[in-house]
Amino acid sequence: MKNIAYFNIPYFKTGLLIRIVLIVFLAPEIQTDWFLPFISHFIDQPSFDPWSDFLLVNENYRAYPYGFTMLFSHTPLVLLGSFIDDFIKLSFFENLGLKATILIADFIVFSLLVKLYPNNSEAITTLYWLSPIVLFVNYWNGQTDIIPVAILLYAITLTKKNHMIASGLTLALAVTAKHSMLIVIPFFAIYLYKNKRYRRAFFPFLFSFFSALVLLVIPAIFSSGFVEMVLNTPETERIYHFAIPLGPEINIYVTPIIYVLLLYSMWRISWISFDVLMASIGLGFFALILLTPSPVGWYLWLLPFLIGYLLKKNEYSNFLFGTFTFLIICYHSMFSFGAQINYFEYDLIFELDKMSSYMNIHSRSLWVTLITTFGGLLSWRLLREEILKNKIYLIGTNPIAIGISGDSGAGKDTFGASLAGLFGKHSVSYVSGDDYHVWDRYGGMWNALTHLNPSANYIHKFCRDILALLERKSIYCRTYEHTTGLFSEPKLRKGNNVLIASGLHTLFSKSLSDKFDVRVFLEPSDQLRYFWKYQRDVNARGSNIESVSASLKKRQSDAQRYIHPQKKRADIIFQLIPLNQDNVSPFNPEQNFDDVRLKLQVTIKGRVYYERLSKVLIGLCGISLEKHFTNDNDNVTLTIEGDVFAEDMSLAIQSLNLTFTELLDIYPVWKDGMLGLMQIITILHLDETMRVRKK
Ligand SMILES: Nc1ncnc2c1ncn2[C@@H]1O[C@H](COP(=O)(O)OP(=O)(O)O)[C@@H](O)[C@H]1O
Numbered sequence: 001m002k003n004i005a006y007f008n009i010p011y012f013k014t015g016l017l018i019r020i021v022l023i024v025f026l027a028p029e030i031q032t033d034w035f036l037p038f039i040s041h042f043i044d045q046p047s048f049d050p051w052s053d054f055l056l057v058n059e060n061y062r063a064y065p066y067g068f069t070m071l072f073s074h075t076p077l078v079l080l081g082s083f084i085d086d087f088i089k090l091s092f093f094e095n096l097g098l099k100a101t102i103l104i105a106d107f108i109v110f111s112l113l114v115k116l117y118p119n120n121s122e123a124i125t126t127l128y129w130l131s132p133i134v135l136f137v138n139y140w141n142g143q144t145d146i147i148p149v150a151i152l153l154y155a156i157t158l159t160k161k162n163h164m165i166a167s168g169l170t171l172a173l174a175v176t177a178k179h180s181m182l183i184v185i186p187f188f189a190i191y192l193y194k195n196k197r198y199r200r201a202f203f204p205f206l207f208s209f210f211s212a213l214v215l216l217v218i219p220a221i222f223s224s225g226f227v228e229m230v231l232n233t234p235e236t237e238r239i240y241h242f243a244i245p246l247g248p249e250i251n252i253y254v255t256p257i258i259y260v261l262l263l264y265s266m267w268r269i270s271w272i273s274f275d276v277l278m279a280s281i282g283l284g285f286f287a288l289i290l291l292t293p294s295p296v297g298w299y300l301w302l303l304p305f306l307i308g309y310l311l312k313k314n315e316y317s318n319f320l321f322g323t324f325t326f327l328i329i330c331y332h333s334m335f336s337f338g339a340q341i342n343y344f345e346y347d348l349i350f351e352l353d354k355m356s357s358y359m360n361i362h363s364r365s366l367w368v369t370l371i372t373t374f375g376g377l378l379s380w381r382l383l384r385e386e387i388l389k390n391k392i393y394l395i396g397t398n399p400i401a402i403g404i405s406g407d408s409g410a411g412k413d414t415f416g417a418s419l420a421g422l423f424g425k426h427s428v429s430y431v432s433g434d435d436y437h438v439w440d441r442y443g444g445m446w447n448a449l450t451h452l453n454p455s456a457n458y459i460h461k462f463c464r465d466i467l468a469l470l471e472r473k474s475i476y477c478r479t480y481e482h483t484t485g486l487f488s489e490p491k492l493r494k495g496n497n498v499l500i501a502s503g504l505h506t507l508f509s510k511s512l513s514d515k516f517d518v519r520v521f522l523e524p525s526d527q528l529r530y531f532w533k534y535q536r537d538v539n540a541r542g543s544n545i546e547s548v549s550a551s552l553k554k555r556q557s558d559a560q561r562y563i564h565p566q567k568k569r570a571d572i573i574f575q576l577i578p579l580n581q582d583n584v585s586p587f588n589p590e591q592n593f594d595d596v597r598l599k600l601q602v603t604i605k606g607r608v609y610y611e612r613l614s615k616v617l618i619g620l621c622g623i624s625l626e627k628h629f630t631n632d633n634d635n636v637t638l639t640i641e642g643d644v645f646a647e648d649m650s651l652a653i654q655s656l657n658l659t660f661t662e663l664l665d666i667y668p669v670w671k672d673g674m675l676g677l678m679q680i681i682t683i684l685h686l687d688e689t690m691r692v693r694k695k
């Protein structure tokens with residue numbers, strides 16, 4: 001990740017200056033009266049059971065409701081501050097050490113957000129760095145929720161980078177900093193399990209999380225002080241406040257029900273993108289915060305998960321978020337801990353307490369109702385904009401569909417298999433037209449009909465099965481074995497996130513063709529196709545030169561009649577042409593494929609990614625590329641020559657910044673040669689199509 005010049009970000013210095021002023025002039029009561037006495041006691045008398053030891057000398061069991069990770073986060077700078085205080089006989093730097101720890105965590109959250117949402121640093125400065133909620137909680141109220149939030153956000157960035165074991169370990173640190181972070185774990189687990197590209201990381205993630213959690217909690221779990229100060233805190237009790245009486249001494253607790261319903265809804269999503277994970281965690285926090293009388297520190301948890309939504313600047317988002325912020329600050333100024341003002345005799349806390357005394361139960365409850373209302377509206381918009389409209393979420397109900405057509409031996413299955421290697425076979429359902437031949441190789445009808453004639457194929461079942469798979473229904477389909485020329489017994493095939501259909505008649509039906517997101521037609525030069533077909537049919541399908549020659553001759557009229565007309569329905573037409581024509585002897589099955597150097601002519605319809613693609617390919621691969629626009633200017637034909645390697649394609653796709661990088665497998669399998677170019681062009685076309693796809 002490139003280094004970011006934070007001081008060049010507009011208003012960053014303003015936010016930093018505000019923090020320094022607040023740190024110098026404010027002394028949050030909760031820090032001076034609760035946290036610091038506990039931390040100081042631990043520094044003076046280090047112990048494996050600081051909670052019980054503290055309660056021996058101080059009866060405030062609410063002084064420090066946190067675990068070891070929070071304590072070890074606070075201690076270093078407080079310890080340094082206490083050394084300085086002892087040396088200069090002051091009591092300033094110990095307090096400053098705690099505030100500096102909060103400032104560091106505050107900056108870490110900011111920098112992680114800037115890295116999670118690149119090219120949005122100015123907006124994130126406004127939304128987070130200058131957020132009144134962040135400033136209020138960290139520097140006026142004095143809660144240290146920013147520390148578990150920073151650890152949680154770091155775990156999320158590790159997840160985004162596919163470092164799942166490190167993410168599990170880091171999440172254990174977040175939970176042992178503040179155990180309410182436990183509510184996030186099921187969201188991560190569902191994300192990893194439901195995302196087929198991560199499923200193999202599911203158990204390692206859980207193992208690393210629980211191992212670290214056990215190691216970090218074991219020393220404390222047998223401590224009565226830990227149980228009383230950390231586990232049995234009033235905060236834990238808050239989830240029981242929203243209760244519906246069911247009978248004498250029996251209540252239904254609403255908050256856990258809403259939380260479980262959220263988890264169930266997330267579980268039902270077929271393909272969970274990173275944005276959907278972030279929004280789901282945000283909704284989980286909203287449920288806990290809006291349905292309980294939550295301390296103001298809990299609102300800090302929300303911000304990183306609202307940023308993704310707020311950055312999109314949907315209408316009303318600023319109004320809703322601004323009003324929500326205003327209501328929270330006003331309410332918690334009167335009803336939450338505050339800070340003494342250093343160097344001034346003015347007691348602002350007293351003044352705010354006086355204001356709170358003017359509010360009766362109705363006005364206070366009305367205010368909380370307003371906060372809940374605006375929080376509920378923000379939750380709804382988070383759900384609708386970040387989940388229900390999320391393009392990858394919509395794949396769950398409307399899988400990606402790629403249709404590949406072309407003449408026999410044109411390279412359809414080779415190309416289709418290469419695309420499946422990019423998405424990951426775990427996410428692809430593959431339909432081959434050959435499986436829908438009416439007869440097997442030994443059927444007598446092949447004397448009358450060729451394979452290219454639609455009447456020799458169950459075209460209707462081919463279309464019906466594809467449509468069923470696109471509705472995520474399962475189908476029963478047999479397989480044509482080219483090695484034996486016979487069909488297998490029908491087997492169950494299930495719908496998946498990506499459907500790839502490859503066959504002689506894939507684009508034959510207009511209604512089916514319209515269902516594909518990307519339609520590809522392969523049209524290698526006849527000389528090359530013959531070369532490929534001879535090689536394959538003789539070497540891999542038990543045929544001989546004479547029968548292949550007869551088949552090619554017999555199929556010419558059907559190819560003109562049934563195959564070539566499909567070309568007009570294609571979005572992308574790939575034409576592969578041998579550079580050294582003399583090296584391609586169609587009738588020599590012994591010849592090596594590798595001797596045949598190819599150039600690619602590709603016609604692209606209705607998409608404009610070729611400009612940025614051309615720059616990247618020329619820059620990265622050193623290929624030669626000519627552009628030719630058709631007269632209607634809607635199509636462009638690129639002629640590409642040169643040596644292309646799989647690793648170049650992998651680098652090229654990264655520098656092309658796909659909108660939907662998550663469509664690809666964690667380690668997509670790129671190909672060398674012109675096949676690699678065909679892969680990257682198809683993926684780019686799909687990426688642009690997904691951007692405008694409505695459902
Ligand atoms: N891009 C390519 N580069 C090199 N060889 C290819 C390429 N595409 C196909 N082939 C070869 O050509 C033959 C026919 O390809 P295949 O995918 O079976 O065609 P189809 O499915 O259209 O009948 C195969 O032996 C395959 O190895």
Ligand SMILES: O=C(COP(=O)(O)O)[C@H](O)[C@H](O)COP(=O)(O)O
Nearest residue numbers: 407408409434441451482485504541
């Ligand atoms: O024309 C085709 C279609 O497949 P493709 O488009 O892959 O060439 C094949 O020759 C038939 O499926 C028969 O196969 P076989 O020769 O194995 O009986």
